[in-house]
Amino acid sequence: EAGVTQFPSHSVIEKGQTVTLRCDPISGHDNLYWYRRVMGKEIKFLLHFVKESKQDESGMPNNRFLAERTGGTYSTLKVQPAELEDSGVYFCASSQQPGGYEKLFFGSGTQLSVL
Amino acid sequence: DAKTTQPPSMDCAEGRAANLPCNHSTISGNEYVYWYRQIHSQGPQYIIHGLKNNETNEMASLIITEDRKSSTLILPHATLRDTAVYYCIVRGLTSGTYKYIFGTGTRLKVLA
Numbered sequence A: 001e002a003g004v005t006q007f008p009s010h011s012v013i014e015k016g017q018t019v020t021l022r023c024d025p026i027s028g029h030d031n032l033y034w035y036r037r038v039m040g041k042e043i044k045f046l047l048h049f050v051k052e053s054k055q056d057e058s059g060m061p062n063n064r065f066l067a068e069r070t071g072g073t074y075s076t077l078k079v080q081p082a083e084l085e086d087s088g089v090y091f092c093a094s095s096q097q098p099g100g101y102e103k104l105f106f107g108s109g110t111q112l113s114v115l
Numbered sequence B: 001d002a003k004t005t006q007p008p009s010m011d012c013a014e015g016r017a018a019n020l021p022c023n024h025s026t027i028s029g030n031e032y033v034y035w036y037r038q039i040h041s042q043g044p045q046y047i048i049h050g051l052k053n054n055e056t057n058e059m060a061s062l063i064i065t066e067d068r069k070s071s072t073l074i075l076p077h078a079t080l081r082d083t084a085v086y087y088c089i090v091r092g093l094t095s096g097t098y099k100y101i102f103g104t105g106t107r108l109k110v111l112a
Helices: none
Strands: A005-007 A010-013 A019-024 A031-037 A043-050 A053-056 A065-068 A075-079 A088-095 A110-114 B009-013 B018-023 B033-038 B045-050 B061-064 B070-075 B084-090 B092-094 B097-099 B106-111
Touching: A005 A088, A010 A019, A019 A088, A019 A110, A031 A075, A043 A065, A043 B097, A053 B097, B009 B018, B018 B033, B018 B084, B018 B106, B033 B061, B045 B061, B045 B070, B070 B084
Parallel strands: A010 A110, B009 B106
Antiparallel strands: A005 A019, A019 A075, A031 A043, A031 A088, A043 A053, A065 A075, A088 A110, B018 B070, B033 B045, B033 B084, B061 B070, B084 B106, B092 B097
16 A cells, blocks of 8 residues: 655755645545644644645644645645745645544655755 | 653663653543654654553554553664654644644664
């Protein structure tokens, strides 16, 4: 069974440009999460999809970030325009269903560098 | 904010048991304790979880105190590949939804 896949693994862009990160969750997983770690900081929650609906986007830093999950399958996270402080590793995770306990499966992340 | 506290770093000799402590004194009755680890440049990896009872799987054992205010992750025979940052997480209701909140974790270094 394929795990959570993220693309690209690395992205280097200039300040002001646009970048789109993609996440393919494990097939059949309704829950999809985005997290990120900026340099030296903890892994922070960004948002949570249940199928195609945004369940919780309380962690999105500002309106330069837009996440979508059309059709409830893969998800994209667009940063437009990118700023220097957006540099970090962006992780995607998926799970079958939340409940009493929920096991998240994480992708390997996208390393974003904004110059 | 994370609901757990962990020592920032630990060393362990290869082949010995690694015991990683975690404090979660504000845990609620229906909240699970999870352990994940992050090996350099990879995404976090699930290790084990528990509610009240001690748990064991092929990777590790989890010992939860009777009052549930603390727990210990045990890697019975640590190898060099176990060098990673280990996160103890209490998944709780935050801002109306359940989410994992990562703390700073414990950086475990397994020494040859």
